[in-house]
Amino acid sequence: MFGFSSGGFGSWNLASRNPDVFGAMAVLSADSWLDMTHSCVDVSRRVIATAEPAATANATLVAVAAENTRERCSFCGKRRHQLDGLASSGDVLICSDCVKLCDEIVAEQLV
Numbered sequence: 310m311f312g313f314s315s316g317g318f319g320s321w322n323l324a325s326r327n328p329d330v331f332g333a334m335a336v337l338s339a340d341s342w343l344d345m346t347h348s349c350v351d352v353s354r355r356v357i358a359t360a361e362p363a364a365t366a367n368a369t370l371v372a373v374a375a376e377n378t379r380e381r382c383s384f385c386g387k388r389r390h391q392l393d394g395l396a397s398s399g400d401v402l403i404c405s406d407c408v409k410l411c412d413e414i415v416a417e418q419l420v
């Protein structure tokens with residue numbers, strides 16, 4: 310799936326919520342989504358590291374306990390038992406592996 314601008318936001322949104330349907334996605338110029346993502350990654354990292362809830366401008370994230378083995382990352386599809394940590398904001402979840410990948414992308418200035 311490929312999306313540009315608002316279509317990029319839509320592509321990211323659909324692909325992240327349906328990892329079993331889409332094998333890959335590309336997003337171009339979805340600036341507001343990327344800015345929001347950067348702040349969410351920082352908060353997600355903190356929630357996973359401390360297991361304490363934390364809030365972004367738009368949502369509150371909580372850590373997913375290890376015994377919730379069926380919960381899965383909205384981005385990569387890995388389940389909680391396959392991960393060091395998982396943070397949830399309602400029906401959107403991000404894992405420790407995806408947070409690490411986001412950090413690598415930012416460090417390499419790929420966005």
Ligand SMILES: [Zn+2]
Nearest residue numbers: 382385404407
């Ligand atoms: Zn993930």
